[in-house]
Amino acid sequence: MSPKPKHTELDARIDALLAGRNADPFALLGPHPAPHLGPQTWTVRFFLPWAAHASVFLAGSEHPIAARRLRPAGVFEAVLPAVPPSGVAPSSYRILYQTASGDRAELHDPYAFPALLGDLDLHLIGEGRHYDTYEKLGAHLHTLDGVSGVHFAVWAPSARRVSVVGDFNRWDGRVHPLRPRGSSGIWELFLPGLGEGAIYKFELISPRDELLPLKADPYAFRSELRPHSGSVVARLDTHCWSDSAWLAQRSSRNWLESPISIYEVHLGSWRRLSHEHNRWLTYRELAAQLIPYVQEMGYTHIELLPVMEHPFDASWGYQTLGYFSATSRYGSPADFMFFVDACHCAGIGVLLDWTPAHFPRDDHGLARFDGTHLYEHEDPRKGAHPDWGTLIYNYGRNEVQNYLISSALFWLDKYHIDGLRVDAVASMLYLDYSRAAGEWLPNAFGGRENLEAIAFLKHLNEVAHSRFPGVLTIAEESTSFPGVSRPTYLGGLGFSFKWNMGWMNDTLEYFSNDPVHRKFHHNKLTFSLLYAFSENFLLPFSHDEVVHGKRSLLHKMPGDMWQQFANLRLLLAFQFAHPGKKLLFMGGEIAQRSEWSETAPLEWDLLRHHSHLGTQRLASALNRLYSAEPALHQLDFDWTGFQWIDCSDADHSLLSFLRRGRDPRDLFLVILNCTPVIRRHYRIGVPHAGYYRELLNTDSSFFGGSDVGNSGGLHSVPVPWMNQPFSLELTFPPLAAVFFKWQP
Numbered sequence: 001m002s003p004k005p006k007h008t009e010l011d012a013r014i015d016a017l018l019a020g021r022n023a024d025p026f027a028l029l030g031p032h033p034a035p036h037l038g039p040q041t042w043t044v045r046f047f048l049p050w051a052a053h054a055s056v057f058l059a060g061s062e063h064p065i066a067a068r069r070l071r072p073a074g075v076f077e078a079v080l081p082a083v084p085p086s087g088v089a090p091s092s093y094r095i096l097y098q099t100a101s102g103d104r105a106e107l108h109d110p111y112a113f114p115a116l117l118g119d120l121d122l123h124l125i126g127e128g129r130h131y132d133t134y135e136k137l138g139a140h141l142h143t144l145d146g147v148s149g150v151h152f153a154v155w156a157p158s159a160r161r162v163s164v165v166g167d168f169n170r171w172d173g174r175v176h177p178l179r180p181r182g183s184s185g186i187w188e189l190f191l192p193g194l195g196e197g198a199i200y201k202f203e204l205i206s207p208r209d210e211l212l213p214l215k216a217d218p219y220a221f222r223s224e225l226r227p228h229s230g231s232v233v234a235r236l237d238t239h240c241w242s243d244s245a246w247l248a249q250r251s252s253r254n255w256l257e258s259p260i261s262i263y264e265v266h267l268g269s270w271r272r273l274s275h276e277h278n279r280w281l282t283y284r285e286l287a288a289q290l291i292p293y294v295q296e297m298g299y300t301h302i303e304l305l306p307v308m309e310h311p312f313d314a315s316w317g318y319q320t321l322g323y324f325s326a327t328s329r330y331g332s333p334a335d336f337m338f339f340v341d342a343c344h345c346a347g348i349g350v351l352l353d354w355t356p357a358h359f360p361r362d363d364h365g366l367a368r369f370d371g372t373h374l375y376e377h378e379d380p381r382k383g384a385h386p387d388w389g390t391l392i393y394n395y396g397r398n399e400v401q402n403y404l405i406s407s408a409l410f411w412l413d414k415y416h417i418d419g420l421r422v423d424a425v426a427s428m429l430y431l432d433y434s435r436a437a438g439e440w441l442p443n444a445f446g447g448r449e450n451l452e453a454i455a456f457l458k459h460l461n462e463v464a465h466s467r468f469p470g471v472l473t474i475a476e477e478s479t480s481f482p483g484v485s486r487p488t489y490l491g492g493l494g495f496s497f498k499w500n501m502g503w504m505n506d507t508l509e510y511f512s513n514d515p516v517h518r519k520f521h522h523n524k525l526t527f528s529l530l531y532a533f534s535e536n537f538l539l540p541f542s543h544d545e546v547v548h549g550k551r552s553l554l555h556k557m558p559g560d561m562w563q564q565f566a567n568l569r570l571l572l573a574f575q576f577a578h579p580g581k582k583l584l585f586m587g588g589e590i591a592q593r594s595e596w597s598e599t600a601p602l603e604w605d606l607l608r609h610h611s612h613l614g615t616q617r618l619a620s621a622l623n624r625l626y627s628a629e630p631a632l633h634q635l636d637f638d639w640t641g642f643q644w645i646d647c648s649d650a651d652h653s654l655l656s657f658l659r660r661g662r663d664p665r666d667l668f669l670v671i672l673n674c675t676p677v678i679r680r681h682y683r684i685g686v687p688h689a690g691y692y693r694e695l696l697n698t699d700s701s702f703f704g705g706s707d708v709g710n711s712g713g714l715h716s717v718p719v720p721w722m723n724q725p726f727s728l729e730l731t732f733p734p735l736a737a738v739f740f741k742w743q744p
Helices: 009-018 119-127 244-252 283-297 333-345 398-414 425-429 451-467 501-512 515-521 523-530 561-577 604-608 610-628
Strands: 030-033 042-047 051-058 068-071 075-080 093-099 104-107 138-144 147-155 161-166 186-192 199-205 261-265 301-304 322-326 349-354 419-422 472-475 497-499 537-541 581-585 642-646 654-660 667-673 679-686 691-697 713-715 726-732 736-743
Touching (some): 009 068, 009 075, 042 093, 051 075, 119 398, 138 186, 161 186, 261 283, 261 610, 283 333, 283 610, 322 398, 333 349, 425 451, 501 523, 537 561, 561 610, 561 667, 561 736, 610 691, 667 679, 667 726, 726 736
Parallel strands (some): 261 301, 261 581, 301 349, 349 419, 419 472, 472 497, 497 537, 537 581
Antiparallel strands (some): 030 042, 068 075, 138 147, 147 186, 161 199, 642 654, 667 736, 679 726, 691 713, 691 736
């Protein structure tokens, strides 16, 4: 009886490969010296489970070298004689194979190619200081040794094995396991012959030896359209940009003293093609239709609800999975670049909503990515959002912080985005956000502040502003956390602007009251001026205010239809007169009647009615007046730009104040009458002699009003009034705002 063959180390590695558990494929596969077979002799081993026969063809040879089958499952080995001492070059041989059905094919061996990530890359990623990680991780088209293909790299430090799978290997995770890069936790592999458009995922084995659900690439540049969830190999260098002039002026502009009026847009519901099954517009169609509209309306910026890839339409993009992937709903990465470029050429900035506060639990996403709580905290008291059912990033982990900062910089870099509106910042700042006692863990000092998230936000803003001068970072932050829009060197978080949620809530609450009761709520309109200059505030009427039973802006207003339209016009005028930059969600400018829904387009047919057309005309007029007049935007964040004339006439629900520019001649008088009563012969104090020209009156019939006014303006008279040396005797139209510009 012959002795049982000895089970060698090679056998053990092959067994692990066939079981899908080989964590070091380069020790088995590819070219290896074989001195026991002769000097300068090498072997090439490869795994092709669908091959019936295989051989290796050396460059310059006339005949292929037959490979012997080491295992029936498809492990082959070929002996290469007379190889130079320097080794086998990756492009010096090809693998030829034939399937059982007789199909023939050839390929270059992935396990002949070297690692691409250098030690410095691995070190900086581990430190959290490799800010352009998107250039290294993910899927990148490369040409190595004259062979084109795709380099894959992913961070999964606790995985026992990581493979890339797709149609190219029949979704078999045993075929292309990645190379581990030691303690960095990064795995990589160059796959020759693969090109743009290839669909792929990562297959991982957890530390507990579990086969995890297939994972999408955290750094994918493109993703499949839901319900599919694969990542797509994409190149980002095909668009030829033409916005250099825009970028140059952006970097040198003082945005704090510039007009910023933002049109907030959900791309999938701004307009749809009803004659084509109500489909979305593409990025290129939006460039042709949305951009001229925004220009015509006079907005300075478009802010897009998240365009990062997301699996659930009704999340509007706020449950992001593809932090580097422009959604495929509207086209390709090049199509989105075309849209941004066209905006810039039209003089319009582009802002994106960005969601580092949480991420969804979808199996193919970041949750338990390598079988551990890699991106999220393990303890649900820190790692799970009670409100949204999502997970919270572990901001204290270097690699996670690097991932998020890299995402932010990616959009500013590759897509030339002009700024990011960071969603749900308040939920990041506080450990007890929406949590009862006992449901949260205090910080190291016993407090409720999330020190790791605070450090992350400061770091993010420092890096973004230093690398891309002139870009804007905007915080949706609803608490009184100090210094949100103050520089980090002064102890702030470093954002450019902060949404003024207090102003928004107070203003909408005031306007929801019947005018007869408004005198009891007068402080709702005046309170914001007690803190208006404590931050760089942006005044938002956003999508959040017109969904989920909150009603449209028009139908938040009390009274009959005429009064609702008049109130809406007054509301918009108050927003533009108040210190702070402006934001309005789409539909507000046409007095949309229905609540917003992501499944339906705006009610454009309403513009057949004069009242809706008039509201749209007013929104455009306000934008143009605001942009043209320094007094209305130049000193938004300085007390010298604002002065009350009369803030105490609650009985008449009247407000009057001045807006100033740096030039003393830039002076506006703004008066709001918040009742439907016409006020005649009402005296208002003014600081200077001269003519006060009526530049805008929301009661103009052009805007749908009743045309009560002051015949275009009045001269002041030397009658002291309201602590001012001069005064005007005015007529105040009902439920209206009037803007007067002083002309010496």
